[in-house]
Amino acid sequence: MKQENQAAGGAEFKPGLGLFDSVMIVAGIMIGSGIFIVSAEMSREIGSAGWLLVAWVITGVLTICGALTYGELAAMIPRAGGMYVYLREAFSPMWGFLYGWTLWTVIQTGSIAAVAIAFARFSGVLFPKISESGYIIAPVHISSHYAFSLSTAQALAIGIIVLLTLTNCRGLDYGKIVQNTFTVAKIGALLALIVLGLALGANWNAVHANFHHMWATAPSVSLASGLTAMTAAGLFVAICISQTGSLFSADSWHNITFVAPEVKRPHRTLPLALLIGTGLVIVLYLLANVAYLVTLPLPAMQHVPDDRLATAVLSVVFPRFGAGLMAAAIMVSTFGCVNALTLAGARASYAMAKDRLFFGIAKRLNKARVPGWALLLQGGWAVLLVLPRTYNPATGQYGNLYSNLLDFVISAELIFYILTIASVFRFRRTRPHAERPYRTWGYPVVPAIYILGAATILTVLFIYNPTTTWPGVAIVAIGVPVYFLIRPRKGSDGTAEETPVIAQAKQ
Numbered sequence: 001m002k003q004e005n006q007a008a009g010g011a012e013f014k015p016g017l018g019l020f021d022s023v024m025i026v027a028g029i030m031i032g033s034g035i036f037i038v039s040a041e042m043s044r045e046i047g048s049a050g051w052l053l054v055a056w057v058i059t060g061v062l063t064i065c066g067a068l069t070y071g072e073l074a075a076m077i078p079r080a081g082g083m084y085v086y087l088r089e090a091f092s093p094m095w096g097f098l099y100g101w102t103l104w105t106v107i108q109t110g111s112i113a114a115v116a117i118a119f120a121r122f123s124g125v126l127f128p129k130i131s132e133s134g135y136i137i138a139p140v141h142i143s144s145h146y147a148f149s150l151s152t153a154q155a156l157a158i159g160i161i162v163l164l165t166l167t168n169c170r171g172l173d174y175g176k177i178v179q180n181t182f183t184v185a186k187i188g189a190l191l192a193l194i195v196l197g198l199a200l201g202a203n204w205n206a207v208h209a210n211f212h213h214m215w216a217t218a219p220s221v222s223l224a225s226g227l228t229a230m231t232a233a234g235l236f237v238a239i240c241i242s243q244t245g246s247l248f249s250a251d252s253w254h255n256i257t258f259v260a261p262e263v264k265r266p267h268r269t270l271p272l273a274l275l276i277g278t279g280l281v282i283v284l285y286l287l288a289n290v291a292y293l294v295t296l297p298l299p300a301m302q303h304v305p306d307d308r309l310a311t312a313v314l315s316v317v318f319p320r321f322g323a324g325l326m327a328a329a330i331m332v333s334t335f336g337c338v339n340a341l342t343l344a345g346a347r348a349s350y351a352m353a354k355d356r357l358f359f360g361i362a363k364r365l366n367k368a369r370v371p372g373w374a375l376l377l378q379g380g381w382a383v384l385l386v387l388p389r390t391y392n393p394a395t396g397q398y399g400n401l402y403s404n405l406l407d408f409v410i411s412a413e414l415i416f417y418i419l420t421i422a423s424v425f426r427f428r429r430t431r432p433h434a435e436r437p438y439r440t441w442g443y444p445v446v447p448a449i450y451i452l453g454a455a456t457i458l459t460v461l462f463i464y465n466p467t468t469t470w471p472g473v474a475i476v477a478i479g480v481p482v483y484f485l486i487r488p489r490k491g492s493d494g495t496a497e498e499t500p501v502i503a504q505a506k507q
Contacts, residue, residue, distance in 0.1 A: 026277025034249025081351025182336030197291025
């Protein structure tokens with residue numbers, strides 16, 4: 001393992017993350033802006049307070065089952081790259097590359113761009129000049145549906161990405177300090193929202209409306225083919241579709257495995273961090289939804305402006321300055337989330353570069369013993385994703401390209417999760433004598449629950465939400481010819497030989 005985690009020139013990662021630091025990365029990367037927003041859309045789809053909570057419980061069960069299973073993989077293979085390495089080792093280098101390809105092009109960089117823009121949007125509540133329509137460079141159309149622009153919100157998002165990329169280039173200690181500080185702050189802010197909502201926001205009208213007939217459904221939107229949650233079949237589909245909001249508000253918890261060589265005693269720390277971090281966040285998420293439901297009647301939740309549920313709750317408690325308080329809390333939350341995404345993601349492209357499946361410079365550790373070039377490449381691509389805009393000629397409204405891309409890869413990401421969980425079964429069969437400092441609690445039931453649940457959700461998404469699921473498969477499929485173009489080939493002497501594409505990229 002030591003040799004595999006050495007970079008060019010013999011430099012090695014610095015093991016500087018203890019259990020607390022690792023838990024802060026897990027929790028910090030999970031808590032972004034989603035928990036403050038997505039329950040509004042979920043309430044429109046499901047239309048029931050009781051079933052809304054059930055949807056979040058399903059998210060919690062799947063997340064905990066995933067974390068318990070990943071703990072075995074992380075303890076067994078504590079190498080930089082996480083899922084990329086697990087898929088490579090369990091199935092083939094191509095499967096590892098397809099995940100790394102999707103991660104770098106969309107999942108990680110798109111998430112960095114999205115969360116940085118969320119930071120900028122909520123900054124606009126406190127500083128009105130920061131706006132996505134306050135243009136420094138007005139939209140320049142490249143087609144009827146796409147344009148490039150630079151607004152004050154985009155400029156601030158770019159500034160955040162650059163700042164945190166450079167901070168993490170200075171060394172693990174700098175990134176760790178930022179992460180610990182902002183994760184503690186965001187957990188405190190979420191706890192404050194929960195306590196204020198339960199203690200001061202709770203009112204009889206909301207409690208009676210939401211819990212007197214908590215299982216009766218009154219959805220405000222229709223699903224595909226006119227299906228609604230008013231029927232049993234429609235409710236099942238609605239809960240599955242709603243998981244795209246709740247599951248991915250609790251996503252990226254596995255990113256701690258990307259930095260495995262930088263974790264002290266990884267065989268013990270990684271499984272514990274995964275369990276403690278995901279468990280803590282899921283409990284907070286469930287309590288936050290209870291706070292929403294005792295403060296706002298379901299119809300009000302369904303029609304909250306811009307889906308800002310948490311802001312609406314604090315506005316009930318503090319009518320004059322609740323919106324400002326929530327904006328500041330979400331700014332803290334999103335800042336810490338961007339830092340965690342930045343810190344972890346570069347280690348995956350580093351691992352790919354070690355296998356000659358990414359730009360060669362990305363495998364170098366700088367003087368601070370972090371993959372500086374991988375961080376810069378990741379940050380540069382995330383900045384580029386901030387600039388393109390989607391355009392709807394019918395409404396004249398602009399969107400963000402990365403939002404569409406992230407919607408598309410949700411289904412593809414579930415496929416990779418299922419395969420990674422399945423690799424535990426595969427390793428048990430192909431490597432029965434491998435050292436396993438931690439074995440999945442509840443094996444084989446726990447990993448089977450995740451695979452069955454995720455596969456069910458995935459099937460429903462492919463059937464009832466095809467416009468956003470099939471394009472995700474296409475993005476992954478594009479990686480297949482890329483892999484065969486750049487993969488190292490065997491030379492005449494049997495040693496690996498770089499392709500011209502990679503060789504030119506290194507020059």
